[in-house]
Amino acid sequence: MQKNAIPMILDGDPGHDDAIAWVVAQASRLTDGICDIRAVTAVGGNVSLKKTTYNMLRVCTLIGLTDVPLAAGAAHPLMRELMSAPSVHGESGLDGPALPEPGVSLCGLSAVELMAKVLRESAEKVTIVSTGPLTNTAALLIAHPELKEKIERISLMGGGVAYGNWTPAAEFNILVDPEAADIVFKSGVPVVMSGLDVTEKALILKEDVERIKSFHTRVGDIVWQWLEFFYQFHRKIGYAGAPMHDPCAVMVLLHPELFTIREYYIEVETGGEYCRGATIADVRHITQNPPNVSAVMDLDREKFVDHLIRAVEVYR
DSSP: OOTTOEEEEEEEOOOHHHHHHHHHHHHHHHTTOOEEEEEEEEOSSSSOHHHHHHHHHHHHHHHTOOSSOEEEOOSSOSSSOOOOOHHHHOTTSSOSSOOOOOSSOOOSSOHHHHHHHHHHHOSSOEEEEEOSOSHHHHHHHHHOGGGGGGEEEEEEEOOOSSOOSSSSSOOHHHHHOHHHHHHHHTSSSOEEEEOHHHHTTOEEOHHHHHHHHTTOOHHHHHHHHHHHHHHHHHHHTTOSSEEOTTHHHHHHHHOGGGEEEEEEOEEEOOSOSSOTTOEEEOTTOSSOOOOOEEEEEEEOHHHHHHHHHHHHHTOO
């Protein structure tokens, strides 16, 4: 493993933007080796666990991520019924272009068992990149507190300092399982939060899609169709492009210089009629609690897009 490699576990609920985040991570693995992917796990979120697991297998087949163990995790949140988002991602969770059927199988372990195995066997600390509800990661912390010190950080897409997107106060991934998010944010493990403050600025515009179309490659053709499908929902509600929420959680690890990051103490609202799932940042330091989250707040959109497009270009 090269000196600056980041051992990581990819955990998500793919999902168009999860899939593109994994495209970026695998492109790094194939080229500069910074993303040292040790495992991939699925969680129920955008759609049911059965569908996210199927999508995980198909995406990993598409991008050649077939030599690491894959596992299915939690089908529902820790204390609630699953709330999914087929209006955004379609009934399959990855509607749009046809994907290859799975050329790889699950490893036989649950997500928590696989994550624990990776942590236990790693000589280096491991980063968990979570682009769905935090149920799997919270369950890992509950089941294996002795492995907490083996986690370098949790880089997640979720939350928002300023506002929500599924309710006025809450972002979808946190709202699906706020109790899991609360466990993660209070765990003492370093948390990097790519919330709506930054992800809604990470827009892929029409001209960016045209650049990907020009590649005429198998992965490129699927990515631009994913982007166009994802944009259709967002265009109806006023977005100028397709927001790349989940790729931010990978890109901030690869290119932190592109992002503005602020340290905040953040709590997750687990109750409440109007604010359940909100990530409440102490931006004025009223509580005097030390920061527990590195909140990603802004980015250089043009350079972000260039790096994402170059990642897609890796696949021939």
